[in-house]
Amino acid sequence: MxxxxxxxxxxxxxxxxxxxxxxxxxxxxxxxxxxxxxxxxxxxxxxxxxxxxxxxxxxxxxxxxxxxxxxxxxxxxxxxxxxxxxxxxxxxxxxxxxxxxxxxxxxxxxxxxxxxxxxxxxxxxxxxxxxxxxxxxxxxxxxxxxxxxxxxxxxxxxxxxxxxxxxxxxxxxxxxxxxxxxxxxxxxxxxxxxxxxxxxxxxxxxxxxxxxxxxxxxxxxxxxxxxxxxxxxxxxxxxxxxxxxxxxxxxxxxxxxxxxxxxxxxxxxxxMSKSLGNSLLVPEVLKRVRGIELRFYIVAAHYRSHVEFSFEALDEAAAGFRRIEGFLDRAADVGAVVPAAGLPEAFVAAMDDDLGTPAAVAVIYDSVRDGNRLLAEGDQAGAIRIAGEVTGMLDVLGLNPADPAWGSVTDAHDAKLEAALETLVESLLQERAEARAAKDWALADTIRGRLKEAGIEIEDAPTGSVWSI
Incomplete structure (x- = not known):
């Protein structure tokens, strides 16, 4: 190419x-x-x-x-x-x-x-x-x-x-x-x-x-x-x-x-400029989304295309990136994920075509869809292989969640909040799993509803329930 x-x-x-x-x-x-x-x-x-x-x-x-x-x-x-x-x-x-x-x-x-x-x-x-x-x-x-x-x-x-x-x-x-x-x-x-x-x-x-x-x-x-x-x-x-x-x-x-x-x-x-009074300072935007999500929003558009900024579009991009992260987390739960050295041909072709990041991101989404299907089918090896490709593609876009650069700018207070949230959600998921085992469907549904009201989505998979914000 x-x-x-x-x-x-x-x-x-x-x-x-x-x-x-x-x-x-x-x-x-x-x-x-x-x-x-x-x-x-x-x-x-x-x-x-x-x-x-x-x-x-x-x-x-x-x-x-x-x-x-x-x-x-x-x-x-x-x-x-x-x-x-x-x-x-x-x-x-x-x-x-x-x-x-x-x-x-x-x-x-x-x-x-x-x-x-x-x-x-x-x-x-x-x-x-x-x-x-x-x-x-x-x-x-x-x-x-x-x-x-x-x-x-x-x-x-x-x-x-x-x-x-x-x-x-x-x-x-x-x-x-x-x-x-x-x-x-x-x-x-x-x-x-x-x-x-x-x-x-x-x-x-x-x-x-x-x-x-x-x-x-x-x-x-x-x-x-x-x-x-x-x-x-x-x-x-x-x-x-x-x-x-x-x-x-x-x-x-x-x-x-x-x-x-x-x-x-x-x-x-x-x-967007200071003179127009319509600028959005980066620290203010990062109060709404994470840095990696803001970068994904920017990268997902072709560099030569004008982008009309809106918080709705930013939130949609952030949700899309969290779906990618969710797959990588699920794949990591069943085996070690290593970034692939060779990337999918469609991704390489997109990037070689004047840095075609919209098409490249579409390849990532397709791969995540295939990876989730393989996890549901119990093909852990296949899912881990795809997770490696997804990580490799994210790497060259500066979007690998495992990149230490993201950790270097993570606020310690936010890290503590994330740890506390994970502990609380996992506790409720355990309670829900016990209710389902006892066939107490009403209690299980109540717990799921409470989590959903708090913005937590639950996905039941053969390997257990997983959650995402």
Missing amino acids: TLRLYDTAARELRDFAPLVEGRVGVYVCGLTVQSEPHVGHVRSAVNFDVLRRWLTYRGYHVTFIRNVTDIDDKILTKAADQGIPWFNLGYTMHRELDRALASINVLPPTYEPAATGHIPEILELIGELVAAGHAYAAEDGSGDVYFDVRSWPSYGELTRQGVDDMEPAEDADPRGKRDPRDFALWKGFKAGAEPETAAWPSPYGRGRPGWHIECSAMAGKYLGAAFDIHGGGVDLRFPHHENEQAQSRAAGRPFASYWMHNAWITTAGEK
Whole structure:
């Protein structure tokens, strides 16, 4: 089977072929750490975590870089509003992001560079662009440096736009620009309006980097002038990724071979964002469902499909995942379950088809159905084999309940509550079993009814009664 990925630059599925055999370099645009992460933020992290895990399963050694933008106009404004240093806000929100991603089992990147740690690399790239005639220092004394979009004939090729059809770049005062579409590579320090700590020395005067140049410089630092895959949210295609590609290639760097973009999670048809006031913070959502259930909800949708968020859909996904867990628990009761090394062909085919997770999840559901049937028929060996396949499939999706990563973020109080619940339910099941043995059907039905009212479902199987929430 051949892995095929949808390249948004080519606008078609392409067979994946790495630049270096056996090795893959991936760069994903991370968040600007200005506020707490919401469900829409973490979707991108989950989607590209699945890509990374699948590439690893397919035998590639993956270098996975996900950056953090820790200096930005919004960070400076929000920090000033809160009366705290900008770096304090950025660091605090970065920690919140780390906690949110750990709670849904997103693997740490190979490296997570921050923009403020790469000022020399940024200035070096700006210098190359100025020397090549693709960038210029503003003549208005602002200290700004801009990319000259008309100097690069291929500008707009990623999103297939003509320069004259584009909106002006609203990232700096337009008075210093040759063309309103020119975008800032370096922003001169504004004395009295910005903190002294938010500026670094440069050949153009004290200042700070523009947003787009940061990612180009960091990608080049850790993946080289040419690398395999660049990813991010679909909202980053323009202007961010368009500008990244233009400035990198104008400096003689081939940059990304494939572009991949995940779609939005929307609420009421609009992109989930802070500005709309409709965001759902990850810690708040995790008060309703477990981290593994939230991840399942995200993974079950194709990464390129827009998802209209609702708690009803989230609850339905969580219930579906609990059915998968229920089968694995029942199989584990009759024998040791070991993740299968080889996965079902239908699952592999689905994942090789542009990470077709909806079809892959359907394979998991089908396997669980077959496994439950084998348990009911008393075929324990067959059920355990299928449980191994299900565990293997969940593993490459980051959804294996036995993964220690889930335990590392489990609240000790919740663990105690779960243990107490299990003790109480098992006690009632024992009482019900004794009633059934004595043919006291009324008492047995009463116990089952009490459990059902509490949200506990009972399933009678040849090996005994099992329960689930």
